[in-house]
Amino acid sequence: MDKQLHLVLASASPRRLALLQQVGVEPERLLPAELDETPERAEHPRSLAKRLSRGKAETAGRMLQTLGDTAGRYVLAADTVVAVGRRIIPKAELIEEAHDNLRILSGRTHRVYTGICLLTPSGKLRQRLVETRVRFKRLTRDDIDRYLASGEWRGKAGGYAIQGRAGGFVVRMIGSYSNVVGLPLYETLTLLEGEGFVAAPGPVE
Ligand SMILES: Cc1cn([C@H]2C[C@H](O)[C@@H](COP(=O)(O)OP(=O)(O)OP(=O)(O)O)O2)c(=O)[nH]c1=O
Numbered sequence: 001m002d003k004q005l006h007l008v009l010a011s012a013s014p015r016r017l018a019l020l021q022q023v024g025v026e027p028e029r030l031l032p033a034e035l036d037e038t039p040e041r042a043e044h045p046r047s048l049a050k051r052l053s054r055g056k057a058e059t060a061g062r063m064l065q066t067l068g069d070t071a072g073r074y075v076l077a078a079d080t081v082v083a084v085g086r087r088i089i090p091k092a093e094l095i096e097e098a099h100d101n102l103r104i105l106s107g108r109t110h111r112v113y114t115g116i117c118l119l120t121p122s123g124k125l126r127q128r129l130v131e132t133r134v135r136f137k138r139l140t141r142d143d144i145d146r147y148l149a150s151g152e153w154r155g156k157a158g159g160y161a162i163q164g165r166a167g168g169f170v171v172r173m174i175g176s177y178s179n180v181v182g183l184p185l186y187e188t189l190t191l192l193e194g195e196g197f198v199a200a201p202g203p204v205e
Pocket residue numbers: 010011012013015016032033037056078079080081082091112155156157158160161162163180181182
């Protein structure tokens with residue numbers, strides 16, 4: 001027997017929604033939470049991903065309270081951070097930032113951390129932090145120029161999207177692929193199943 005939770009996805013990311021739907025989870029509502037994503041001084045990338053995912057869930061939870069819409073609601077949020085060692089490779093908004101990011105990632109192994117946070121109707125926070133290691137090929141000037149022209153880097157942690165052209169830069173990956181795209185599916189399902197979620201049988205559209 002399937003059991004859907006009354007789930008609110010605190011995200012503006014179409015990729016996070018698509019990943020959830022891929023495994024049969026259909027949020028009842030989307031409630032993006034805008035947050036200042038600036039790291040604290042010397043903050044470790046994994047702490048940042050954890051802190052921001054929690055902040056997004058709590059912010060959306062407060063918004064629901066204001067709207068008087070909390071009864072039985074679960075809130076799910078995530079945050080993805082790319083890092084080389086302790087160095088955070090920021091989300092690229094400008095082409096110059098994307099260029100600098102790709103130069104750093106070229107020929108190196110980096111880590112992608114996604115924090116996920118589930119806020120339950122009784123106010124409990126359930127959190128996970130998932131890490132994937134990714135090694136990029138050495139990028140030529142041409143690789144970088146073409147990638148910048150694609151625009152796929154915009155708004156992406158680390159300045160790239162593995163689900164697009166940058167998939168062709170990946171020499172090796174250890175860990176969850178969905179974690180890199182922005183929502184680690186195994187760990188997310190485990191959290192939801194811990195709260196009683198059971199996916200509907202049969203193929204997902
Ligand atoms: C590394 C990588 C990141 N990303 C995306 C996932 C996230 O959307 C984004 C990281 O930024 P986030 O701040 O984690 O998420 P967001 O601001 O896009 O969405 P929201 O906070 O509303 O949930 O980068 C990819 O799509 N592919 C990749 O390969």
